[in-house]
Amino acid sequence: MNFLSNLISGLSLGSIYALIALGYTMVYGIAKMLNFAHGDIIMVGAFTCVVFITNMGMHPAVGVLASVVVCVVVGVLVERIAYKPLRSAPPLSVLITAIGVSYFLQSLAQLIFGTNQKSFPKFISLSPITIGQLTIKGESVVTMAVTVVIMAALTLFISKTRMGKAMRAVSEDKQAAELMGISVNRTITITFAIGSALASVAGSFYGLTYGFVGPYSGSMPGIKAFVAAVFGGIGSIPGAMLGGILLGVIENMAKAYISTELSDAIVFGVLIAVLLVKPTGLLGKKTNEKV
Amino acid sequence: MLKVDNLNVYYGKIHAVKDLSFQVNEGEIVSLIGANGAGKSTTLKTISGLLHPKGGSITFLDKDITRAPAHSLPAMGLAHVPEGRRVFLQMSVQENLEMGAFTRSGDISRDIKDIYRRFPRLEERKNQPAGTLSGGEQQMLAMGRAMMSKPRLLILDEPSMGLAPILVQQIFDIIKELHRRGTTILLVEQNAEMALSIAHRAYVLESGRIVLSGTGKQLSESEDIKKAYLGGH
Numbered sequence: 143m144n145f146l147s148n149l150i151s152g153l154s155l156g157s158i159y160a161l162i163a164l165g166y167t168m169v170y171g172i173a174k175m176l177n178f179a180h181g182d183i184i185m186v187g188a189f190t191c192v193v194f195i196t197n198m199g200m201h202p203a204v205g206v207l208a209s210v211v212v213c214v215v216v217g218v219l220v221e222r223i224a225y226k227p228l229r230s231a232p233p234l235s236v237l238i239t240a241i242g243v244s245y246f247l248q249s250l251a252q253l254i255f256g257t258n259q260k261s262f263p264k265f266i267s268l269s270p271i272t273i274g275q276l277t278i279k280g281e282s283v284v285t286m287a288v289t290v291v292i293m294a295a296l297t298l299f300i301s302k303t304r305m306g307k308a309m310r311a312v313s314e315d316k317q318a319a320e321l322m323g324i325s326v327n328r329t330i331t332i333t334f335a336i337g338s339a340l341a342s343v344a345g346s347f348y349g350l351t352y353g354f355v356g357p358y359s360g361s362m363p364g365i366k367a368f369v370a371a372v373f374g375g376i377g378s379i380p381g382a383m384l385g386g387i388l389l390g391v392i393e394n395m396a397k398a399y400i401s402t403e404l405s406d407a408i409v410f411g412v413l414i415a416v417l418l419v420k421p422t423g424l425l426g427k428k429t430n431e432k433v
Numbered sequence: 434m435l436k437v438d439n440l441n442v443y444y445g446k447i448h449a450v451k452d453l454s455f456q457v458n459e460g461e462i463v464s465l466i467g468a469n470g471a472g473k474s475t476t477l478k479t480i481s482g483l484l485h486p487k488g489g490s491i492t493f494l495d496k497d498i499t500r501a502p503a504h505s506l507p508a509m510g511l512a513h514v515p516e517g518r519r520v521f522l523q524m525s526v527q528e529n530l531e532m533g534a535f536t537r538s539g540d541i542s543r544d545i546k547d548i549y550r551r552f553p554r555l556e557e558r559k560n561q562p563a564g565t566l567s568g569g570e571q572q573m574l575a576m577g578r579a580m581m582s583k584p585r586l587l588i589l590d591e592p593s594m595g596l597a598p599i600l601v602q603q604i605f606d607i608i609k610e611l612h613r614r615g616t617t618i619l620l621v622e623q624n625a626e627m628a629l630s631i632a633h634r635a636y637v638l639e640s641g642r643i644v645l646s647g648t649g650k651q652l653s654e655s656e657d658i659k660k661a662y663l664g665g666h
Contacts, residue, residue, distance in 0.1 A: 304535070311521050311532050317483055318519040323507035323536035323582065427523075 146276055148398040149391060154282035156390020157289035158351070161344035162367030163374065163382035164296065165337030171313040171377040172333045175236045179220060179243035181364010183338050185251060187213045187345030188262060188355035192255075195263040202265035209342045216247075217338025218331055226327070244361075251357035259356035262349030285347045292340065293383055300379060309333060313377070366393075369413050375426025384424060434459045434617055435480070435586055440489035442472075442479050449475040451641040453489070457586065462608070462618040464628040464649065466662060467638035473621040474516050476638075477590050480619075481513040482506055493586070508536040512584035516591045516621075518575040522564030526555050529563050529574055533581030541581065548577040551607070569600040576607060580616075587611060588619045593627065605631060625662035629653040637662075 162184060169177045187209040194205035224243050228236050268280025300306040311319040312329045320326055348363055349355050366389060374385025392412055396405040416424065435457040442450035450472045457463045465473045478484045480491055482503035490499045493511055506513075512533075520529050530548060534541040549556035552573045558566060563574055572592055579587060589608065593601040605627055612618050612631075622628035629635055632649035637658065645652065652658050 304531070307524070307528055307531060308535060310524055310528075314521045314523055315519055317503075318515060318521065319532075320483065320503035321481060321507070321513050321515060321519075322532045322578070323504050324532070325502070325504045 144398075147278065148394055150278050150282055152391035152394030153387060154279075154285045154390070155351070155394055156387035157285050158344050158347050158363065158386075159367045159370045159390050160383045160386025161289060161292065161340045161347075162363060163371040163386040164293075164379065165341050166368050166371040167374070167376055167379060167382040168309075168333050168337050170371070171379075172309060173221075173225070173330050175225065175233065176240060176368070177225075177334075177337075178237070178240040178364070178368075179224075179247060180337065180341060181360040181362075181367065182244050182247040182251075183213050183217055183341040183360065184345040184348060184363055185355065185357065185360030186216050186247065187342030188349040188359060189251060189255060189260070190342070191265075191346055191349060192260050192262060192355060195265055196260075202263070205263070205265070206343075206346055209346060210339050213338040213342035213345070214335045217334045217341070220247075221331060221334040226330075244364075248357045248361070255357065257357065259354040259359070262353050262355050264350065264353070266350060281347070281350045285351070288343065288347075292343065296336075296340075296379065305329075305332065366409065369410065372423055373413050373416055375423030378423070378425045378427065381423055381425035388424075434494060435619065436492040437476070437480065438490045438492070440476070440479065440491065441487045442475050442484055443487055444475055444484070449641050450479065450486075453638075453641070453643060455636050455643060455646070457617060457619050459585075459617055460615075461633045462612050462620060462631055464620045464622060464632035464635040465638055466622060466625040466628055466635055466652075468662075469623070470640075471638040472641040473638055474590055475641075477513065477588050477619070477621055478515075481511065481588060507582045507584070510583075510585035511588070512579040512582045512586070513588040514575045514579045514590060514592065516594065518568075518571045520563040520566075520571050520574050520578065523562055525560050526563055526566070526574060527559040529578050530555075530581050533578035536582060544581055544583075548580060551610075552577055569596050569603070572596065572600075572604060573607070576604075576611075580611070584616060586617045586619060588621075590621045591623060592620070593622060593624050601627060625658070626653070629658075 162181065165180050166177065169175065190209035190212045191205045194200045194208045195202055220243055224239050225236060228239060266281055266284055268284065270280055271278045271283060300309065308324045309329055311322065311324060312326055316326050367386060370385035370389040371382045373389060374381030389409060393405050393409050396408040400408060437456065438454050440450055440453040453476060465476065467473055475484065479486050482501050485500060490497060493509065498506065521532065530545050534544065554570055555574055555577060563571060566574060592604050596604065601624065608618060608620065609631055620628055620632065629649045629652050635647065635649050635652050636643045637645040
């Protein structure tokens, strides 16, 4: 029973990683860049919840909605101001800029909220669900359920809608997509908006799980979600889902059965092992050489 | 319909297109021929907005499109089948056709059926990724995809490249049929003989400049052209 309950908290943590990893992988797939500021969007989302729910006393639903809107605006602005001018710059310049944006967002949060962590409003208070000897936290259930719905919706959006197909076209061949009448810039903006919205949801769940948010709260889950995206195969949407969930489970199992201190080392160790065997990640496709 | 005036394009530091002027009238098949690196593809990419010129102007249907972004042109009636086909390899055949109609609103299923009637091979493979098609099938898909936007001017860059002679013939038959049905065609080809055989008018490019122009018939009978581009017979 202990094993099962560890597995479920792993799945719940993994759901959060998966939501964040989707943003990494979609932006990479479409803009061909690693947005290392993506993790900090989680922090922006969590702080927005604190402001709206704790400070202003708004209804949690309003707070969560506001956090989605704020994250989308911040994500799109970051893309417009910091990344768009670098569209034809070498990848390294874009990468360094992304790291700069990450520090900028962290410092901005420090300036506004101070360096101390703030307690996150516990706006979902479900009583734990008990099945026999197994007890599942209410937040875990909500986290997993919402993640499943989001993943299903995103999969449908990408595979069936006109815009989703256009995103796949841009990710494959930008010039050919332009020739079809698809605006690459607009598609990149939409991708950042979707990624940031997912990160804001992840931010709410992360806050609920740990109960605190600080200026650096986005950094560790951001890095782990990036690892998850690479683990699953960067650029692949099912890969990010699988990678995120597996990473959460591995992390939780390592904490439970090996060592809490070593759990992060084990997580990154698994990544290294997988990449040695399969450099493109679990579901990553080998990219074709352009002729 | 299309008027290119005094166009100058740089590809990096290379002055790839120099003072180029030519035009395509409604209802024509016009061909640009010339050796590798003569500036043919650069010219086409500049017309369709993938490259931007240093100087000169491009007018399409009386509108200045010199600096128009590429994605704004399909809705204006200009479609470009790029060199190397550039179909979306990981997307299905049907999805590729849908992308061709991206800027159109309304029902496109009739037009997709129409493409399938013309290219039965594509219908057989409509749910397969385009990457599994042969070179000839990919060329047909690329052309079908461009036709989905209902273009008034269709720009074709090396449609016969890398294809077996029988397929080349088939591709040219399709071009002729599209033209019969009212599409104006601007064709770039290294296969000068085929290109001149269907073109009303043609321009010969050499290091970024037009060195000769005339009707397809005149040029295919010209001694210079025969020597330089038609294998000397």
